[in-house]
Amino acid sequence: MNTNICEMLNIKYPIFQGGMAWVAEHNLVSAVSNAGGLGIIAAGGAPVEYVRDEIRKTRELTDKPFGVNIMMLSPSAEEIAYMVAEERVNVVTTGAGNSEKYFEMWKKKGIKIIPVVASVALAKRVAKRGVDAVIAEGCESGGHIGNATTMTLVPQVVDAIDIPVIAAGGIGDGRGMAAAFMLGATAIQVGTRFLVADECIIHDNYKEKVINAKDIDSVVTGTTTGHPVRVLRNKMTKEYIRLEHNGVGYEELEKMTLGSLRKAVIDGDRDNGSFMAGQIAGLISKRQSCEQIITEIVSEADKLLTNGD
Numbered sequence: 001m002n003t004n005i006c007e008m009l010n011i012k013y014p015i016f017q018g019g020m021a022w023v024a025e026h027n028l029v030s031a032v033s034n035a036g037g038l039g040i041i042a043a044g045g046a047p048v049e050y051v052r053d054e055i056r057k058t059r060e061l062t063d064k065p066f067g068v069n070i071m072m073l074s075p076s077a078e079e080i081a082y083m084v085a086e087e088r089v090n091v092v093t094t095g096a097g098n099s100e101k102y103f104e105m106w107k108k109k110g111i112k113i114i115p116v117v118a119s120v121a122l123a124k125r126v127a128k129r130g131v132d133a134v135i136a137e138g139c140e141s142g143g144h145i146g147n148a149t150t151m152t153l154v155p156q157v158v159d160a161i162d163i164p165v166i167a168a169g170g171i172g173d174g175r176g177m178a179a180a181f182m183l184g185a186t187a188i189q190v191g192t193r194f195l196v197a198d199e200c201i202i203h204d205n206y207k208e209k210v211i212n213a214k215d216i217d218s219v220v221t222g223t224t225t226g227h228p229v230r231v232l233r234n235k236m237t238k239e240y241i242r243l244e245h246n247g248v249g250y251e252e253l254e255k256m257t258l259g260s261l262r263k264a265v266i267d268g269d270r271d272n273g274s275f276m277a278g279q280i281a282g283l284i285s286k287r288q289s290c291e292q293i294i295t296e297i298v299s300e301a302d303k304l305l306t307n308g309d
């Protein structure tokens, strides 16, 4: 399990925790890093000072490496890009857009740059610009997604570039990790399984929704607007999908979902919250600590990769 990513980032296990907006804050991040994975603070749509504060709080709880994920659609993305350079975080991951204009600055500060890509084209482009690795994220993931599946995207990205590839999307146990390694990845990113971690601060209704989810409870809103987002189905998604298929436009739909992620994470509002989660939610059935989650995934994968059973 000691792969090139472990060496590069000085982590024990090649497991990243996905940078989930509103969810991935200092408690979860430090617990994952302390357990030997890479915890990643999600900047999401938060203001720059909130994210700086999260970095400092995380540093109080761990002396292990951790990262910050910058969501490029955020109005604060630019300020956060400069702030993480100032703070010299170990790793920056970026998603929902292209962050190449910041690469030189981050490189000069010795920050490892690992963009999330949802296509081979973007993987090639950022690899040419000298990033350290890429996270190839398939559309099984929760939240904002691209088109390709993990099974098809990962091997194509692996073949297209010569830097390490971290597989993301639909990976929730050791079987998923072993499969990702078979596709050529040398690390995995896990989001949904960490939603139910003891150290994850989300509302209990959110955790319950993940634990109770079945294979078919995952839906994608925004397929008609160009902003597809994978969530667990509820009253809000039913209404959203009905409206978008009746031709209601993006602006109007956005008003409906304004603040809906907060409603899920903080309020646990079962009807109106946006319960972002990946398709693997159906597999997740128990609450565990981050340490238990990581060691269980690693030992399952290790066994499969060593003995094949």
Ligand code: TUI
Binding pocket: 021, 044, 045, 071, 073, 094, 095, 096, 097, 098, 116, 117, 118, 122, 137, 142, 143, 144, 145, 146, 229, 261, 276
């Ligand atoms: O970013 C994510 N997942 C997210 S961000 C998020 S916060 C949010 N909240 C409400 C609405 C929308 C977002 C929730 N989940 N994953 C990484 C990711 N990046 N997935 C897909 C991409 C991506 C897509 C297109 C990256 C680059 C890209 O194109 C860039 C370009 O310019 O070519």
